Amino acid sequence: MPEDAPARTWSATPGGAVIHARHCARCGTIVFPPQEYGCTTCGAHGDVLTAADIPAHGTLVAAVVVHTHATFPVPFTMAELKLDSGHVIRALLTGEGEPRHAARYRGIGLEIGGGQRLAFQLEAAE
């Protein structure tokens, strides 16, 4: 990994993709995005904040197709997803099928633009 590459914000696991966060041992808050300035609820910092993972599963709130971008291959679809953890994130969709409000999506690793990225795909209808 190049020195100036940003810290990886997610990982693929056997149980599905996870998004990296921090857990506050003092109050139980899952701090996301992860940072070292302190718990966003109680202000605790230091060793009370430990690594935690959020499952990359959630529900689609909104989506938009991007047709112009300086560096990323277009078109692509960006979405606002509400994760099961309650955190709302901006996320790349895989582009398979039309985005559906309130549909369930899960994160997967996708090779795009020369790198592995977290993208969300529509879960199969149950």
Ligand SMILES: [Zn+2]
């Ligand atoms: Zn806290």
